[in-house]
Amino acid sequence: MRCEGWRIRDRFLRQFLRCIVRIFGIWNFFRLKRVYMHGDLEFFYKNSDVCMYILTMRNYINSKLLNFNLIILVLSIVTFVTSRNYESWEGSQNIDRDSFANVDEVITTHFELKLEIDFDHRVLRGLQQLQMTKLAPRVDQVYLDIRDLKVYEVYGDHGEPLNYAIDNPNPMLGQRLAISLSREQASSKDFAIYVQYETATNASALSWLAPQQTSGKTLPYLFTQCQTIHARSMAPLQDTPSVKSTFVVETLTEPAIQTRVTGNMTHNQLQNSSGVELRFTRHQIDIPIQSYLLAIASGNLAERKIGDRTTVISEPEDLDKVANEFVQLEQFLDVAENLTIPYEWGEYKLLILPPSFPLGGMENPLLTFASPAIVPGDRSSVDVAIHELAHSWFGNLVTNNNWTNFWLNEGFTVFLERKVVKKIFGEDFYKVTAKLENQTMYFDMLDFGLDNDMTSLSPSYDGIHPDECFSDIPYEKGFQFLTFIESVIGEETMLDMLRAYLREFQKTSIGVDDFESYFSSYLEQRFGSDDARRILDTIDFNTWVHGTGLPPVAADFETKEYNEAIELAQNFIDTTPDAEKAAALYKSFSVNLKGLFISHLIDNLESLNQQKTQYIDDVLSVSSEINGEIIYRWLQVSIRSGQLQAPFTLADEFLGSIGRMKFVVPVYAAINAINPSKAREIYAKYEDFYHSMARDAITAVLKSEDVLISS
Structure with missing residues (x-):
């Protein structure tokens, strides 16, 4: 039985409640009463007998029967709660059901990953150091996401071995690495975990190319693709967009191989170890980002600066063509920045990968990946580069907290992309692009079925790999939703709202409820309560976000x-x-x-x-x-x-x-x-x-x- 009507959504309320129950018990009964009347003990939900206790208690409180029986009841609940093993609590699952990580109890704030890139055996050998902070007062275990990793050793801050186990709550999503904390770690707010491991040869994040599959045909090549949940096949992580952290990645390769990683390069040098010469690189990123933005490219790489803040990277044989194709990249960055808030990531680098890359582009900060398909030689596909650049604000700075809310990344990014396109290439180009992709969205909807839940902006796919739900729908339906909002409130107000939205939520991960709540507050502050209600009555959030099929209001992009x-x-x-x-x-x-x-x-x-x-x-x-x-x-x-x-x-x-x-x-x-x-x-x-x-x-x-x- 699950008492679905009562829900404490705020993790701090949840922690506060647990502290009350554990520490103060019966002497703080009246504090308990206030929390019980306004919320729900989510970690009791799995137990029907506890739900019955709570229901009984609410009835007592509501009828004001504060007598000896009630005191005995509260004491029973306190005794029951303090004796429970909290492994059954599903708090983190309410944030992202595509991750096994217990992120409501503990989160990663920083990690340092040391990798040996072994092209001969097509594996990464790694040592992952996770710096973690507790959100709950008592945490005995840390759950990490992995996929087919060979875990050799797990140890704590001072080298003490930690017990661990690997299980498969849902093999579609990989495996769960459950690590038992030491007594010292269990009593500390901040601690570190070290995991020594090796990837599988068929790790889903990694693509290993033989020299003949590259342009130069002289050196092998490795590239990664971690979105949506493939980072866990490359390293043990809390692999969810709800967690952002800074990180450092150090790599060792053969001397001729150049490596680039998400972040700023701080070292790239040859070093001798036991008579073997290797290339050592170090990259770091100081703005917290989500795990799916971790990216590695390793091979025969060359780069060329094409603007004050823009650089292109490719194999040396392709560099002239790539630089010529994206000669406007600096202009794209300037226009996008003027429409939003200052670009704060540093140098924008666009890396053109070998042709087996599965996407048009991937917005990894400081190392955007793109397919050579967007380099036809006539600059006719530069809008893909504009899209990836727009992710610097929507997706990378403000992020969806789970894959159900993917449209918060892509719909907003397409909206900004099209604003840049309109500024640079004109109204007709903008409308034709929108019309073409609208048709692609329609075909995607037909493939799913127009009444299928996957055609909504908030699909429910618990337990399904999010890649199976990939389509143009979150991109184009999300874009059309924002375009409709703009038609109601006006372009100037829309851009002002988006700038305020970026400032409010930057460096965080949010859900659609956060956006809707913020939008309502913004309207009330800008227009007053009465006008805000009138505007909100015009915008049917529920149908736009949760309704299936075509957008409820058709956009006119005809020219x-x-x-x-x-x-x-x-x-x-x-x-x-x-x-x-x-x-x-x-x-x-x-x-x-x-x-x-x-x-x-x-x-x-x-x-x-x-x-x-x-x-x-x-x-x-x-x-x-x-x-x-x-x-x-x-x-x-x-x-x-x-x-x-x-x-x-x-x-x-x-x-x-x-x-x-x-x-x-x-x-x-x-x-x-x-x-x-x-x-x-x-x-x-x-x-x-x-x-x-x-x-x-x-x-x-x-x-x-x-x-x-x-x-």
Whole structure:
């Protein structure tokens, strides 16, 4: 039985209550009475007999029957509570159910990670030192998140061995490392834990590339991807966005290998140990961040400064092209900063990874990762870089406290990204981008089902790996929610609110209730109670955040150019338009307009056949495009219409050249819908090339009988 109506949400109230029960007991009965009448002993919930005690006590209090029986009852509760083992208490689970860490009792404030990067065996050997602070008065154990780590030794502040055990409360999420504290640690507020360990060769955060998989083809390469919950496969951590800490990471590699880690580099030098020369690097970050932002890139790296605060990094062979592609990076930073609050992270570094990186970009502070897919050579995909830069404020500075609230990272980031895009590239570019991604969101919703909980901004996926819920929905539905709020309160007020929001919550992790409460307070302070209520009545928070399906209010992003692209696509579907005029118009389109043109074809696949698709390609030469945003959409059309048939040569070449999930998963789905055996054959050829996140997504598609129609 669970007494769901009573809930003490504030951890300090919870600690205060426990202290009262344990220390003062019956002599502080009237303090207990006040807490009981306004809250709920959450750590009693699992026990029906305790719930019965509390219910009985409330009845006594409410009827003012303060007699001897009540005193005996309170004494019974005190005796029961002080004799309980608090392992059953689930306080931390109310913050982030994708972590096993008991973060309501103890949190990491700083860690120092020493790593040997072993390319020969494809493992990291590490010593993790966690500096921890208690939030609860009595803590006997610390729970850390791990995934397939070989733990060799755990010890405390003075080298004393600590008992530990590993169990599997939910194998989907990894394992729990339960560490028993020493007597001295149990009585201290602050303490340290040391864990010596080794990663698995198939650790989900790590991608090991052979030299031939790199541009230079001379040195091996390692890169990591820790979002959402993959950091636990790289190091023992409280792997939840609800915990932020500073850290230091030291690495040892072969002398020729250069390593970059999230944070500022303080050492990069060769050192001799027992006659063996190794490269030692040290990176540190002094602004507390969440574990999924821990990132490592190790290989043949070179960097070039392109602005006062901006630098690009890549393999040496690609550096000129990368620097030319992002020559505006400093401008992007300046515009974003002017729209928000000062950028405080230091030098913004953008690292272009090898092609197997599974995402468009990843916002690791001081070391943003990006796919080479955003470097087509014509600066047509720089909005991805703007998006990752915008995370410096939303996501990195103010963070979702769990993956259910992921839209607080991505919706806000897309909103700022589009503001920067509008300032630099104009209103039409902004609207076309928003319209294109709105269609992608719609396709994602169709894949889930419009009434599926995953189409809400607050999906409930307890016990499910959060990667399984990844889609464009938190990005685009979140963006449209904020755009709607802006339409109600005005752009000037919206930007002022966002600046105040950033100042209020910077360096913390929050939930949607925090945002809603703050927004209400902001409106009341700015407009007064009556106007604030009127505005809030216009904004249906519950439907926007918890409702499924399309946004409750449709945003208008149509432009003249958008209508031209849709009309051209429809003309090809209905007729055979004049080839010369059609080719000239298509050639004038931006990459995003071409994407909208093809997306309309995807949305009308039932009206296309092999001949119509071939005519479109003959006239427009779509299959000769170089931008992956166009290619992956066109391959879906050509495969599903029958224009591209087995052995699917163009698709095969594309799938072997890039590992970005947005691009490859829909193409595999298209092939699988036509020829499952060929889809599996192509995947088997490139399986080792892909990151584990991409492998999981592709294999899910190949096993599914559902028809995935877009990214």
